Amino acid sequence: MRILVTGGAGFIGSNFARLVLAERPTDAVTVLDALTYAGNYETLRPFEGHPGFRFVHGDIRDASLVDALAATHDAIVHFAAESHVDRSISDPGVFVRTNVEGTVVLLEAAHRHGHARYVQVSTDEVYGSLGPTGAFTEQTPLAPNSPYAASKAAADMMVRAWHETFGLPAMITRCSNNYGPFHFPEKLIPLFITNAMHDEPLPVYGDGLYVRDWLHVEDHCRAIARVLDAGRPGEVYNVGGRNEHTNLAITGLILRALGKPETLVRHVQDRPGHDRRYAIDAAKLERELGWQPRYDFETGLAETIAWYQANTSWWGPLRERAIEAKRAAANRVSSRG
Ligand code: NAD
Numbered sequence: 001m002r003i004l005v006t007g008g009a010g011f012i013g014s015n016f017a018r019l020v021l022a023e024r025p026t027d028a029v030t031v032l033d034a035l036t037y038a039g040n041y042e043t044l045r046p047f048e049g050h051p052g053f054r055f056v057h058g059d060i061r062d063a064s065l066v067d068a069l070a071a072t073h074d075a076i077v078h079f080a081a082e083s084h085v086d087r088s089i090s091d092p093g094v095f096v097r098t099n100v101e102g103t104v105v106l107l108e109a110a111h112r113h114g115h116a117r118y119v120q121v122s123t124d125e126v127y128g129s130l131g132p133t134g135a136f137t138e139q140t141p142l143a144p145n146s147p148y149a150a151s152k153a154a155a156d157m158m159v160r161a162w163h164e165t166f167g168l169p170a171m172i173t174r175c176s177n178n179y180g181p182f183h184f185p186e187k188l189i190p191l192f193i194t195n196a197m198h199d200e201p202l203p204v205y206g207d208g209l210y211v212r213d214w215l216h217v218e219d220h221c222r223a224i225a226r227v228l229d230a231g232r233p234g235e236v237y238n239v240g241g242r243n244e245h246t247n248l249a250i251t252g253l254i255l256r257a258l259g260k261p262e263t264l265v266r267h268v269q270d271r272p273g274h275d276r277r278y279a280i281d282a283a284k285l286e287r288e289l290g291w292q293p294r295y296d297f298e299t300g301l302a303e304t305i306a307w308y309q310a311n312t313s314w315w316g317p318l319r320e321r322a323i324e325a326k327r328a329a330a331n332r333v334s335s336r337g
Contacts, residue, residue, distance in 0.1 A: 001117075006060050011178065013079035107159065171234070181307040190315065
Protein backbone atom coordinates (compact mmCIF):
# COMPACT_ATOMS: atom_id res chain seq x y z
CA MET A 1 0.00 0.00 0.00
CA ARG A 2 1.29 3.50 -0.83
CA ILE A 3 0.33 5.61 2.18
CA LEU A 4 0.25 9.40 2.21
CA VAL A 5 0.97 10.43 5.82
CA THR A 6 0.14 14.07 6.49
CA GLY A 7 1.87 15.77 9.42
CA GLY A 8 4.52 13.06 9.51
CA ALA A 9 7.20 15.44 10.79
CA GLY A 10 5.20 15.86 14.00
CA PHE A 11 5.04 13.68 17.09
CA ILE A 12 2.54 10.94 16.26
CA GLY A 13 2.85 11.01 12.47
CA SER A 14 6.62 10.46 12.62
CA ASN A 15 6.18 7.56 15.02
CA PHE A 16 3.60 6.11 12.61
CA ALA A 17 5.96 6.49 9.63
CA ARG A 18 8.73 4.77 11.64
CA LEU A 19 6.41 1.88 12.52
CA VAL A 20 5.32 1.37 8.89
CA LEU A 21 8.87 1.51 7.54
CA ALA A 22 10.12 -0.88 10.22
CA GLU A 23 7.34 -3.44 10.20
CA ARG A 24 5.49 -3.29 6.86
CA PRO A 25 8.02 -3.96 4.09
CA THR A 26 5.39 -4.01 1.34
CA ASP A 27 4.12 -0.51 2.21
CA ALA A 28 5.61 2.83 1.20
CA VAL A 29 5.21 6.13 3.05
CA THR A 30 5.16 9.66 1.70
CA VAL A 31 5.19 12.27 4.43
CA LEU A 32 3.51 15.55 3.48
CA ASP A 33 4.32 18.21 6.06
CA ALA A 34 4.43 22.01 6.08
CA LEU A 35 7.13 22.00 8.82
CA THR A 36 5.32 24.50 11.03
CA TYR A 37 6.86 25.26 14.44
CA ALA A 38 5.66 21.76 15.50
CA GLY A 39 7.22 19.87 12.60
CA ASN A 40 10.86 18.84 12.74
CA TYR A 41 12.61 17.41 9.70
CA GLU A 42 15.41 16.09 11.94
CA THR A 43 12.95 13.46 13.17
CA LEU A 44 12.68 12.12 9.62
CA ARG A 45 16.34 12.38 8.62
CA PRO A 46 17.12 8.76 9.70
CA PHE A 47 14.59 7.56 7.06
CA GLU A 48 16.53 9.20 4.21
CA GLY A 49 17.66 6.55 1.77
CA HIS A 50 14.94 4.07 2.84
CA PRO A 51 13.42 2.86 -0.44
CA GLY A 52 9.89 3.09 0.99
CA PHE A 53 10.21 6.68 2.21
CA ARG A 54 9.68 10.04 0.58
CA PHE A 55 9.26 13.52 2.06
CA VAL A 56 7.26 16.33 0.49
CA HIS A 57 7.46 19.77 2.04
CA GLY A 58 4.02 21.28 1.52
CA ASP A 59 0.71 22.38 2.94
CA ILE A 60 -2.37 20.15 3.12
CA ARG A 61 -4.41 23.18 1.98
CA ASP A 62 -2.51 23.26 -1.33
CA ALA A 63 -5.20 21.54 -3.43
CA SER A 64 -3.12 20.98 -6.56
CA LEU A 65 -0.20 19.48 -4.59
CA VAL A 66 -2.54 17.24 -2.60
CA ASP A 67 -4.33 16.17 -5.79
CA ALA A 68 -1.05 15.19 -7.46
CA LEU A 69 0.01 13.20 -4.40
CA ALA A 70 -3.37 11.50 -4.01
CA ALA A 71 -3.11 10.36 -7.65
CA THR A 72 -0.07 8.20 -6.80
CA HIS A 73 -1.18 6.83 -3.41
CA ASP A 74 -3.74 4.26 -2.24
CA ALA A 75 -4.55 5.65 1.20
CA ILE A 76 -4.28 8.75 3.36
CA VAL A 77 -3.58 8.73 7.09
CA HIS A 78 -4.22 12.27 8.19
CA PHE A 79 -2.30 13.56 11.23
CA ALA A 80 -1.46 17.12 10.15
CA ALA A 81 -3.05 19.64 12.47
CA GLU A 82 -2.57 22.58 14.69
CA SER A 83 -2.63 20.58 17.92
CA HIS A 84 -1.80 22.80 20.89
CA VAL A 85 -4.86 23.88 22.93
CA ASP A 86 -3.15 26.95 24.41
CA ARG A 87 -2.30 28.22 20.92
CA SER A 88 -5.94 27.69 19.84
CA ILE A 89 -6.96 30.12 22.56
CA SER A 90 -4.53 32.82 21.44
CA ASP A 91 -4.93 32.28 17.66
CA PRO A 92 -8.02 30.20 16.78
CA GLY A 93 -8.21 31.13 13.07
CA VAL A 94 -5.30 28.97 11.95
CA PHE A 95 -6.93 25.97 13.65
CA VAL A 96 -9.99 26.34 11.42
CA ARG A 97 -7.88 26.81 8.31
CA THR A 98 -5.56 23.84 8.89
CA ASN A 99 -7.76 21.42 10.79
CA VAL A 100 -11.07 21.95 8.97
CA GLU A 101 -10.23 23.36 5.52
CA GLY A 102 -7.11 21.19 5.23
CA THR A 103 -9.15 18.06 5.97
CA VAL A 104 -11.66 18.96 3.25
CA VAL A 105 -8.84 19.31 0.68
CA LEU A 106 -7.64 15.79 1.58
CA LEU A 107 -11.14 14.29 1.51
CA GLU A 108 -11.84 15.76 -1.94
CA ALA A 109 -8.57 14.38 -3.31
CA ALA A 110 -9.07 10.93 -1.75
CA HIS A 111 -12.55 10.75 -3.27
CA ARG A 112 -11.46 12.03 -6.69
CA HIS A 113 -8.77 9.35 -6.91
CA GLY A 114 -10.93 6.51 -5.59
CA HIS A 115 -8.81 5.80 -2.52
CA ALA A 116 -9.57 2.54 -0.79
CA ARG A 117 -8.80 3.81 2.74
CA TYR A 118 -8.77 7.15 4.56
CA VAL A 119 -8.00 7.45 8.29
CA GLN A 120 -8.72 10.68 10.16
CA VAL A 121 -6.65 10.92 13.34
CA SER A 122 -8.91 12.76 15.77
CA THR A 123 -8.97 13.28 19.50
CA ASP A 124 -11.05 12.48 22.60
CA GLU A 125 -11.23 16.25 23.17
CA VAL A 126 -14.15 16.38 20.70
CA TYR A 127 -16.28 14.75 23.45
CA GLY A 128 -15.71 17.57 25.95
CA SER A 129 -15.14 16.90 29.63
CA LEU A 130 -16.14 14.06 31.98
CA GLY A 131 -17.24 14.05 35.62
CA PRO A 132 -15.41 11.88 38.15
CA THR A 133 -16.71 8.59 36.67
CA GLY A 134 -17.48 7.05 33.27
CA ALA A 135 -15.60 7.07 29.98
CA PHE A 136 -16.14 8.38 26.45
CA THR A 137 -17.60 5.83 24.04
CA GLU A 138 -18.05 6.32 20.30
CA GLN A 139 -21.70 7.21 21.08
CA THR A 140 -20.83 10.06 23.44
CA PRO A 141 -22.22 13.30 21.92
CA LEU A 142 -19.63 15.74 20.61
CA ALA A 143 -19.25 18.73 22.96
CA PRO A 144 -15.88 20.36 22.23
CA ASN A 145 -14.80 23.10 24.64
CA SER A 146 -11.67 24.66 23.11
CA PRO A 147 -11.20 26.10 19.62
CA TYR A 148 -8.76 23.20 19.01
CA ALA A 149 -11.35 20.59 19.98
CA ALA A 150 -14.07 22.39 17.99
CA SER A 151 -11.89 22.41 14.86
CA LYS A 152 -11.20 18.67 15.25
CA ALA A 153 -14.92 17.96 15.78
CA ALA A 154 -15.76 19.98 12.65
CA ALA A 155 -13.18 17.99 10.68
CA ASP A 156 -14.71 14.73 11.96
CA MET A 157 -18.11 15.88 10.69
CA MET A 158 -16.58 16.52 7.26
CA VAL A 159 -15.15 13.00 7.23
CA ARG A 160 -18.55 11.60 8.16
CA ALA A 161 -20.17 13.62 5.38
CA TRP A 162 -17.67 12.39 2.78
CA HIS A 163 -18.45 8.82 3.79
CA GLU A 164 -22.23 9.28 3.86
CA THR A 165 -22.53 11.48 0.76
CA PHE A 166 -19.73 10.26 -1.50
CA GLY A 167 -19.08 6.76 -0.14
CA LEU A 168 -15.45 7.50 0.78
CA PRO A 169 -14.15 4.51 2.81
CA ALA A 170 -13.11 6.74 5.70
CA MET A 171 -12.58 5.89 9.37
CA ILE A 172 -12.01 8.16 12.37
CA THR A 173 -9.84 7.36 15.39
CA ARG A 174 -10.27 9.34 18.62
CA CYS A 175 -7.40 9.03 20.99
CA SER A 176 -6.51 10.15 24.48
CA ASN A 177 -3.28 11.98 25.40
CA ASN A 178 -0.17 10.43 23.88
CA TYR A 179 3.32 10.34 25.33
CA GLY A 180 6.61 8.92 24.12
CA PRO A 181 9.69 9.84 22.04
CA PHE A 182 9.80 12.80 19.62
CA HIS A 183 7.10 14.75 21.52
CA PHE A 184 7.48 18.51 21.06
CA PRO A 185 8.80 19.99 24.33
CA GLU A 186 5.89 22.42 24.81
CA LYS A 187 3.53 19.55 25.74
CA LEU A 188 3.12 18.51 29.36
CA ILE A 189 5.26 15.38 29.74
CA PRO A 190 8.25 16.47 27.61
CA LEU A 191 8.05 20.02 29.00
CA PHE A 192 8.19 18.73 32.55
CA ILE A 193 10.99 16.25 31.82
CA THR A 194 13.13 18.86 30.07
CA ASN A 195 12.40 21.60 32.63
CA ALA A 196 13.26 19.25 35.49
CA MET A 197 16.49 18.29 33.72
CA HIS A 198 17.33 22.04 33.68
CA ASP A 199 16.21 22.53 37.33
CA GLU A 200 13.53 24.92 36.05
CA PRO A 201 9.97 25.23 37.43
CA LEU A 202 7.27 22.80 36.28
CA PRO A 203 4.17 24.98 35.57
CA VAL A 204 1.09 23.04 36.75
CA TYR A 205 -2.28 24.51 35.71
CA GLY A 206 -4.64 25.37 38.60
CA ASP A 207 -4.86 22.69 41.31
CA GLY A 208 -3.18 20.09 39.06
CA LEU A 209 -6.07 17.65 39.51
CA TYR A 210 -6.94 17.47 35.81
CA VAL A 211 -7.15 13.83 34.78
CA ARG A 212 -5.89 12.54 31.44
CA ASP A 213 -5.86 8.98 30.06
CA TRP A 214 -2.27 8.47 28.84
CA LEU A 215 -1.42 6.26 25.87
CA HIS A 216 2.05 5.40 24.59
CA VAL A 217 2.46 6.76 21.07
CA GLU A 218 3.54 3.37 19.72
CA ASP A 219 0.31 1.78 20.99
CA HIS A 220 -1.61 4.59 19.28
CA CYS A 221 0.24 4.02 15.99
CA ARG A 222 -0.49 0.28 16.14
CA ALA A 223 -4.17 1.10 16.63
CA ILE A 224 -4.14 3.39 13.59
CA ALA A 225 -2.48 0.65 11.53
CA ARG A 226 -5.22 -1.81 12.57
CA VAL A 227 -7.92 0.68 11.59
CA LEU A 228 -6.17 1.35 8.28
CA ASP A 229 -6.08 -2.39 7.52
CA ALA A 230 -9.33 -3.65 8.97
CA GLY A 231 -11.52 -0.77 10.21
CA ARG A 232 -15.07 -0.63 8.87
CA PRO A 233 -15.68 2.38 6.59
CA GLY A 234 -17.78 5.07 8.25
CA GLU A 235 -16.89 3.92 11.77
CA VAL A 236 -15.30 5.76 14.67
CA TYR A 237 -12.80 3.93 16.91
CA ASN A 238 -11.77 5.25 20.32
CA VAL A 239 -8.16 4.56 21.34
CA GLY A 240 -7.13 4.76 24.98
CA GLY A 241 -4.70 3.30 27.46
CA ARG A 242 -6.86 3.00 30.62
CA ASN A 243 -4.10 4.97 32.31
CA GLU A 244 -5.78 7.78 34.18
CA HIS A 245 -3.47 10.08 36.09
CA THR A 246 -3.76 13.62 37.41
CA ASN A 247 -1.26 16.14 36.09
CA LEU A 248 0.07 16.48 39.62
CA ALA A 249 0.69 12.72 39.87
CA ILE A 250 2.60 12.77 36.56
CA THR A 251 4.65 15.71 37.83
CA GLY A 252 5.60 13.76 40.96
CA LEU A 253 6.57 10.66 38.93
CA ILE A 254 8.84 12.72 36.67
CA LEU A 255 10.50 14.55 39.56
CA ARG A 256 11.14 11.33 41.45
CA ALA A 257 12.51 9.55 38.36
CA LEU A 258 14.96 12.40 37.77
CA GLY A 259 15.83 12.81 41.47
CA LYS A 260 14.56 16.42 41.51
CA PRO A 261 12.76 18.18 44.41
CA GLU A 262 8.98 18.85 44.66
CA THR A 263 9.88 22.53 45.14
CA LEU A 264 10.18 22.78 41.33
CA VAL A 265 6.35 22.53 41.09
CA ARG A 266 4.68 25.92 40.36
CA HIS A 267 0.90 26.19 40.29
CA VAL A 268 0.05 28.69 37.53
CA GLN A 269 -3.18 30.37 36.44
CA ASP A 270 -5.58 27.91 34.88
CA ARG A 271 -6.30 27.65 31.16
CA PRO A 272 -9.80 28.97 30.26
CA GLY A 273 -12.33 26.19 29.42
CA HIS A 274 -9.95 23.56 30.82
CA ASP A 275 -11.58 20.11 30.62
CA ARG A 276 -11.48 18.39 34.01
CA ARG A 277 -11.24 14.76 33.02
CA TYR A 278 -10.89 12.58 29.92
CA ALA A 279 -11.16 8.80 29.89
CA ILE A 280 -11.58 6.56 26.89
CA ASP A 281 -13.54 3.35 26.48
CA ALA A 282 -11.60 1.52 23.75
CA ALA A 283 -13.70 -1.69 23.95
CA LYS A 284 -14.90 -1.43 20.32
CA LEU A 285 -11.34 -1.33 18.95
CA GLU A 286 -10.33 -4.20 21.23
CA ARG A 287 -13.37 -6.32 20.34
CA GLU A 288 -13.58 -5.66 16.59
CA LEU A 289 -9.94 -5.27 15.63
CA GLY A 290 -8.15 -7.18 18.38
CA TRP A 291 -6.05 -4.19 19.46
CA GLN A 292 -4.52 -4.06 22.95
CA PRO A 293 -2.03 -1.55 24.34
CA ARG A 294 1.39 -3.15 24.92
CA TYR A 295 2.85 -0.55 27.26
CA ASP A 296 2.07 -0.13 30.94
CA PHE A 297 2.40 3.48 32.00
CA GLU A 298 5.31 3.04 34.43
CA THR A 299 7.50 1.32 31.81
CA GLY A 300 6.43 3.74 29.08
CA LEU A 301 7.17 6.81 31.18
CA ALA A 302 10.54 5.46 32.36
CA GLU A 303 11.54 4.74 28.74
CA THR A 304 10.34 8.18 27.66
CA ILE A 305 12.39 9.92 30.37
CA ALA A 306 15.42 7.87 29.34
CA TRP A 307 14.81 8.84 25.70
CA TYR A 308 14.81 12.57 26.55
CA GLN A 309 17.97 12.12 28.61
CA ALA A 310 19.69 10.42 25.65
CA ASN A 311 18.41 12.77 22.93
CA THR A 312 19.17 16.31 24.05
CA SER A 313 20.38 17.08 20.51
CA TRP A 314 16.81 16.47 19.23
CA TRP A 315 14.91 18.58 21.74
CA GLY A 316 17.55 21.15 22.78
CA PRO A 317 17.18 23.37 19.68
CA LEU A 318 13.35 23.11 19.83
CA ARG A 319 13.38 24.19 23.45
CA GLU A 320 15.70 27.12 22.70
CA ARG A 321 13.40 28.21 19.87
CA ALA A 322 10.31 28.01 22.11
CA ILE A 323 12.03 30.04 24.86
CA GLU A 324 13.13 32.65 22.29
CA ALA A 325 9.58 32.90 20.88
CA LYS A 326 8.14 33.40 24.38
CA ARG A 327 10.72 36.09 25.13
CA ALA A 328 9.91 37.89 21.86
CA ALA A 329 6.14 37.73 22.62
CA ALA A 330 6.72 39.13 26.13
CA ASN A 331 8.86 41.95 24.68
CA ARG A 332 6.13 42.82 22.16
CA VAL A 333 3.59 43.08 25.01
CA SER A 334 5.86 45.21 27.22
CA SER A 335 6.82 47.56 24.35
CA ARG A 336 3.08 48.19 23.77
CA GLY A 337 3.01 49.37 27.38
P1 NAD B 1 2.11 17.77 16.20
O1 NAD B 1 1.71 19.18 16.50
O2 NAD B 1 3.30 17.17 16.89
O3 NAD B 1 2.37 17.61 14.63
C1 NAD B 1 1.56 18.19 13.68
C2 NAD B 1 2.32 18.16 12.35
O4 NAD B 1 1.44 18.69 11.34
C3 NAD B 1 3.60 19.00 12.34
O5 NAD B 1 4.66 18.26 11.77
C4 NAD B 1 3.24 20.20 11.47
O6 NAD B 1 4.35 20.73 10.76
C5 NAD B 1 2.22 19.58 10.53
N1 NAD B 1 1.30 20.58 9.96
C6 NAD B 1 0.61 21.54 10.63
N2 NAD B 1 -0.12 22.26 9.76
C7 NAD B 1 0.10 21.72 8.54
C8 NAD B 1 -0.40 22.03 7.23
N3 NAD B 1 -1.25 23.05 7.03
N4 NAD B 1 0.02 21.26 6.19
C9 NAD B 1 0.89 20.23 6.39
N5 NAD B 1 1.40 19.91 7.60
C10 NAD B 1 1.00 20.65 8.66
O7 NAD B 1 0.81 16.90 16.46
P2 NAD B 1 0.68 15.44 17.07
O8 NAD B 1 0.70 15.54 18.54
O9 NAD B 1 1.60 14.53 16.37
O10 NAD B 1 -0.81 15.10 16.65
C11 NAD B 1 -1.09 14.46 15.40
C12 NAD B 1 -2.59 14.30 15.27
O11 NAD B 1 -3.08 13.53 16.35
C13 NAD B 1 -3.33 15.63 15.30
O12 NAD B 1 -4.35 15.60 14.33
C14 NAD B 1 -3.91 15.69 16.71
O13 NAD B 1 -5.12 16.41 16.71
C15 NAD B 1 -4.13 14.22 17.01
N6 NAD B 1 -4.06 13.83 18.44
C16 NAD B 1 -2.95 14.13 19.17
C17 NAD B 1 -2.90 13.72 20.50
C18 NAD B 1 -1.68 13.95 21.36
O14 NAD B 1 -1.69 13.59 22.53
N7 NAD B 1 -0.60 14.51 20.82
C19 NAD B 1 -3.99 13.04 21.09
C20 NAD B 1 -5.09 12.78 20.29
C21 NAD B 1 -5.12 13.18 18.97
